[in-house]
Amino acid sequence: DGNPGQDACTVPPKVDYFKRDGWSLTYLKSDTYTSDERVQSSLWATGSPYIKQNGHSDPTFYVRRICPDCAETHKDIIYKRLSSLPESFDVMDLFLANWFNDHNELGVDFNLFSTFEDAKADTNAWKFCNYNDPGIGFPRDCGPSHSIASNWNSLRRGGVKSFAFYVYDQNPRIGGSIPVTIIPAQFAKVYGRGSLANSSADEKNSYLWKCTEDNSSAKTPVFYVKRVCDSCPSSHKQIVYKRLTPLPEGMDLKNLFVETWSSKGNVLNIDFELYDNMEDALGGLQSQRWTFCNYDDQGIGFPRDCGPHGAVIFTWGSASRGGQKDFAFYLYDGNPGQDACTVPPKVASSPTEAPPSPLPSQIPTPTNEKPLCGCQYG
Numbered sequence: 001d002g003n004p005g006q007d008a009c010t011v012p013p014k015v016d017y018f019k020r021d022g023w024s025l026t027y028l029k030s031d032t033y034t035s036d037e038r039v040q041s042s043l044w045a046t047g048s049p050y051i052k053q054n055g056h057s058d059p060t061f062y063v064r065r066i067c068p069d070c071a072e073t074h075k076d077i078i079y080k081r082l083s084s085l086p087e088s089f090d091v092m093d094l095f096l097a098n099w100f101n102d103h104n105e106l107g108v109d110f111n112l113f114s115t116f117e118d119a120k121a122d123t124n125a126w127k128f129c130n131y132n133d134p135g136i137g138f139p140r141d142c143g144p145s146h147s148i149a150s151n152w153n154s155l156r157r158g159g160v161k162s163f164a165f166y167v168y169d170q171n172p173r174i175g176g177s178i179p180v181t182i183i184p185a186q187f188a189k190v191y192g193r194g195s196l197a198n199s200s201a202d203e204k205n206s207y208l209w210k211c212t213e214d215n216s217s218a219k220t221p222v223f224y225v226k227r228v229c230d231s232c233p234s235s236h237k238q239i240v241y242k243r244l245t246p247l248p249e250g251m252d253l254k255n256l257f258v259e260t261w262s263s264k265g266n267v268l269n270i271d272f273e274l275y276d277n278m279e280d281a282l283g284g285l286q287s288q289r290w291t292f293c294n295y296d297d298q299g300i301g302f303p304r305d306c307g308p309h310g311a312v313i314f315t316w317g318s319a320s321r322g323g324q325k326d327f328a329f330y331l332y333d334g335n336p337g338q339d340a341c342t343v344p345p346k347v348a349s350s351p352t353e354a355p356p357s358p359l360p361s362q363i364p365t366p367t368n369e370k371p372l373c374g375c376q377y378g
Contacts, residue, residue: 023064023166029286030162033068041282044091046334049172051091058175059084062168065138067160073144074151078119083109088339095138095165097155098219101131112142134218155284156244187226187330191258194326195230208331208341209254215337216247224281224332227302231326235308236315240281242273257302257329258319263295274306
């Protein structure tokens, strides 16, 4: 204690690496760094005013990525949007999973910068970008002057281990103030039992299972299924299934959840993740994803004994073997292709032709002819 300066020594202040004043955190993945910042994934979800999909006269907005372990050129990148986003464009998928050039060309739809000051002044914009490797997110091999590899992030193909995305707090006000109202995630009910049994209106949504299957592809693998279970323990009252990989050909999605929860093309934290709520699922919050799942008991549906940290039994539903009585499944309205999905046309059956009616018997007309029997009409 008597060492020089020991009495004046204080605990150094905790440094939050991912705190950025004026920016709101929308996604964080890191096993090394921690942050007290709240992840607000809804701020860059489809329809958010922070990404201006409402036809605003000024389409400009900013997205920022921080990557502490990236090359010096890629530790801090600012994406500046130049052109209007299509209404259904999935910004989250673009940055996290599929960096594609559809409505996203360097120098046309956006520019990249190494500092926010450069971005605001439109100076020193990056000169190289490439795209279109399914599963590879931002910024693939984009660089200030040429291709720079291995600084991209991904949800399922490796990439950098620690990174965070942000939206600029003033995005909604660039070019004029617009209301900041975040629309909560919307779901369509597709199956229900017990107190949550389908209404006639819900029954009409059952075609959405097939629609989700048809739109699961290498380019758009991510979709969300929510189960609500009123009779389950608190850990299982709401579960969100987030798909990470394209569905295997021929997979029956409804059967997977309702009939038999299978591991074929469906392994936890490889093909899908489970979360307690949609906010964490949209943000891909790794610290909140579930860590245990089992499968492959014929007739036992979702989620068998899957749990946040270990097996939790008797929370599954089944169409044939009992289980929970009051549960329902919902599909997220923002799933790929969901907005364009329509009820399949009802095929009208050909009318059955009625057999021809028998012709009425003709009544003979009486005559005055003498009958053959020799009798006479009186």
